[in-house]
Amino acid sequence: MFDEAVVVAVTAFCESAEPVPGDAVKNKLLSGGLEPWLADRLTYFLPLAFGRRILDGVELDDRFLDGDTERRLADDPVFQAAARRATVADDSEIARIAGYSSEVAAVGQALRDGAQLEHVTLGMVALAEPLPPIGNGSGGVPSPASVFAHWMAAYGVALGSDLTLGETEFRATLAAHPRPAPELVVAQVNFAVNHPALARPWMVESCVGVAPTWKDAIFQTLAMFERAVAYPMIAALLDRRVAAEHVHIERYEHPAGAFDLLLGAQVDLFATEPVPSAEPLLDQLLAALREVPLSRAVHALRFFMAYQDGQMLTNEVFLDGEPWEVGMKVSASAPAPLPGGPVGVRVFAFLVPVR
Numbered sequence: 001m002f003d004e005a006v007v008v009a010v011t012a013f014c015e016s017a018e019p020v021p022g023d024a025v026k027n028k029l030l031s032g033g034l035e036p037w038l039a040d041r042l043t044y045f046l047p048l049a050f051g052r053r054i055l056d057g058v059e060l061d062d063r064f065l066d067g068d069t070e071r072r073l074a075d076d077p078v079f080q081a082a083a084r085r086a087t088v089a090d091d092s093e094i095a096r097i098a099g100y101s102s103e104v105a106a107v108g109q110a111l112r113d114g115a116q117l118e119h120v121t122l123g124m125v126a127l128a129e130p131l132p133p134i135g136n137g138s139g140g141v142p143s144p145a146s147v148f149a150h151w152m153a154a155y156g157v158a159l160g161s162d163l164t165l166g167e168t169e170f171r172a173t174l175a176a177h178p179r180p181a182p183e184l185v186v187a188q189v190n191f192a193v194n195h196p197a198l199a200r201p202w203m204v205e206s207c208v209g210v211a212p213t214w215k216d217a218i219f220q221t222l223a224m225f226e227r228a229v230a231y232p233m234i235a236a237l238l239d240r241r242v243a244a245e246h247v248h249i250e251r252y253e254h255p256a257g258a259f260d261l262l263l264g265a266q267v268d269l270f271a272t273e274p275v276p277s278a279e280p281l282l283d284q285l286l287a288a289l290r291e292v293p294l295s296r297a298v299h300a301l302r303f304f305m306a307y308q309d310g311q312m313l314t315n316e317v318f319l320d321g322e323p324w325e326v327g328m329k330v331s332a333s334a335p336a337p338l339p340g341g342p343v344g345v346r347v348f349a350f351l352v353p354v355r
Contacts, residue, residue, distance in 0.1 A: 002081040004174045005141040008032065008185075008214055009042040010085065013097045015178035022047075022100055032185045033213030037132040038139030041078040043100075044127065048073075049082035051101025053094050058107055059121040067130030077134070141214045144172035144189045147222055155242050157234065168237060169194040174218065177208075186210050187217035191225050195237045199297035200320045205229050205348065224267055229348045232262040236298055236350035251354070252286060256294045258354040261286070269344030270306070278303075278345045281334045285317065288330050292319070299351040303327065306344040307336040314344070 012028045022043055029039040052060060063070055073079045086094070098104050103122055110120050138146075148170065149159045163170040170193050177186035192204040209220025231246035240247075248263040263282075268275040285303065299320055306314035317327030337343055 001143075002038070002078050002139070002141075003084065004143050004218075005034065005038055005042060005078070005139055006046065006081045006085045007174050008034070008141050008176045009046050009082075010089075010093060010097070011176035011178060013046065013100070014093055019096060019099060025100075028179075031183075031212075032140070033215050034140040035135055037135045038078065038141075040131055041076070041134075042082070044131070045073075045076065045079040045082045046085075047097055047100035048103065048125065049079060049086040050089060050094050050097040051104040052083075053086050053089065054098055055103060055107060057118045057120075058103075060103070061122060061124045063124045065124050065126040067127065069130070070124065138215075141174075142218055144174050144191075144218055144222070145170075147218065148172040148191070151222060151226065151230070152234075155234065157238060157242065165238070167196050176214075180210070183212055184210055185212070185214050185217050187214060187221060189218060189221040189225070191229065193233060193237065195298070197237060197298045198320075199295055199299045200322075203300050203321050205302065224346075227265040228267045228346055229264055232264045232348065232350050236262050236352050252351060254290055254294055254351075257296060259294075259299075259351040260354055262350040262352060264348050267346040269346065270342035271338060271344075272341065273338065275343055275345060276337050278337065278347050281331060282347060282349070284330050284334065285327050288326050289319075291326070292324075294351070296353045298353070300348070301327075301351065302346075302348045303331060304344065304346045305331055305337075306342070307338070308342050310336040310339050312336065 009029060012025050012032075026039050026043045029042060030036065034042070062074065063072055089097075102125060106122060107117070107120055111117065145163055149163060152159055157165065159165050159170065163172070171191070173190050175188040175190065177188060179185055187209045188206055189209075190204055190206045192202050194202045205225065207221040207224040209217035209224070211217040211220055231243040234243045235247045235249075246265070250261050250263075252259045252261040266275075266278055281303070285301065289301070300318070302316075302318045304314065304316045305312060312332065315328050315332055317324045317331055319327065337345055
């Protein structure tokens with residue numbers, strides 16, 4: 001719980017070229033839709049947890065003074081999430097965020113005064129103002145895994161608390177990117193599925209949302225994943241009947257044998273006018289795929305292209321989660337879907353062997 005909020009907070013602390021005041025970090029969290037009780041805890045507990053990574057040898061207190069109340073750090077779920085993230089932080093993250101820690105500042109002053117690190121003992125940290133009570137819910141940064149599980153449940157696919165269903169495993173993890181503008185945040189959610197029928201384990205698809213708040217950006221990613229990937233994924237790996245009305249199925253003949261091609265909706269991005277179907281490009285890719293040996297497993301084919309005024313900016317073609325060089329040569333030679341302005345096209349398909 002609150003692991004995603006910590007991901008967001010790490011980016012808020014680290015995204016600027018130079019450190020900004022702690023109040024500025026807190027304001028970024030608030031402007032991104034975090035509730036005040038969570039923003040307060042993150043701006044206090046994250047520096048504390050990250051600072052303790054560099055205070056080996058110092059005797060630290062496991063309590064803090066919250067107003068007039070003494071509390072254990074381990075009892076606060078936001079501190080627990082911050083401490084978990086601190087264990088995997090890289091050097092640049094630790095250096096930046098630990099710089100906001102009052103404990104690090106106190107130890108630094110003690111060392112300048114001649115103390116030896118192993119002889120330094122710190123008492124309880126006292127907050128200048130009491131923390132507000134922990135609120136209900138996510139505090140403004142919903143868990144992609146929880147949102148995904150609820151979406152699957154709406155289609156009658158009940159996942160366990162660990163996002164498993166029999167032999168099928170799912171993951172949905174958040175990555176937060178620096179803001180492209182002060183009023184926008186960028187959330188990337190990496191959706192992954194593992195199933196014995198897949199040609200390669202852990203098929204991963206990343207979706208990006210850009211919105212004023214983290215909640216809206218995260219829900220954008222799920223909407224994109226839902227339209228393009230989730231429906232054919234359910235049909236290919238779990239039950240074709242569950243999302244049949246959202247999946248186009250056609251027969252694909254390959255030298256290795258026949259496959260059913262399960263297609264999700266084409267996702268059009270950036271454009272302000274209707275985008276033509278990418279079916280001609282898909283047909284060319286499928287023709288080239290006949291030259292690739294395929295096992296009798298379920299294969300995933302995905303392409304994403306982005307253009308500006310007819311010039312290709314992004315060219316991604318993945319087969320079973322790996323870049324497909326031949327496919328990218330095919331897509332590079334295809335015309336842009338629109339001659340002017342920005343446009344992006346994303347298509348995802350599963351190839352299911354016909355038994």
